[in-house]
Amino acid sequence: MDIESRENSLLSDQPKNSSILCSTIFLVTVTVFFVGLVFAGLWFFYDPAPVSPTATTVSMEFVKGEWWEIATNYDTENLEFCGFSINITFPTPNEVNFEKCGWGFKTLRCRNAAFNVEFLDTTNTKWRMKANWYSRSMFYYIVDFDPVQRDMLTIDPKRRKFWIMSRSSQMKRERLLYYTKKLSSIGLNPRGRRINQRCGNARPPIPVSYTHL
DSSP, X not given: XXXXXXXXXXXXXHHHHHHXXXXXXXXXXXXXXXXXXXXXXXXXXXXXXXXOOOOSOOOHHHHSEEEEEEEEOOTTSOTTOEEEEEEEEXXXXXXXXXXXXXXXXXXXXXXXXXXXXXXXXXXXXXXXXXXSTTSOOEEEEEEEEETTTTEEXXXXXXXXXXXXXXXXXXXXXXXHHHHHHHHHHTTOOOOOEXXXXXXXXXXXXOOSSOOOO
16 A cells, blocks of 8 residues: 555544544543432432431420520531520421521521421431421431430431530539530530530520510
């Protein structure tokens, strides 16, 4: 084959090679996209309840009503607030509302968070909550409570968050230490912000009948 024929052959092969390369890139891109789509679907829909010890059984009457958030490691709250109070209500058996109020800059501020709730067993201690159909689940587990002392320890084991709560704005030191040890025993870091213990009586009490501002 002379030089001219060889050059013509190479030139004729270039579009073919370019077409093969483009097809390969397209197939790889489509494959990666669909594999990513499958993994994203698995991440979104596969949401099993985490395994964590809980209290034996708790009544909804005990849970309902006004609670004070004594300590937490939930770090997305605004730090100028002092004296968090939470009112828990169940408008329907499948809905729960958390109405949260706190004093910030001498002003009472409140907000409401509503969730669809599913009780994972008959003890009423394991809740799966979703704000809407497309949001990720939150888990609210009542790990321990005392109807006499009127306090309880709740966690979200999946996010490793905890809330030590009481019916009064102050908790006895021995009760706070008890729940701190409980957190350590189930593998959660008990270090958190002691909200109401720090506030003391610096702010007036939050009224049961909230004023929304």
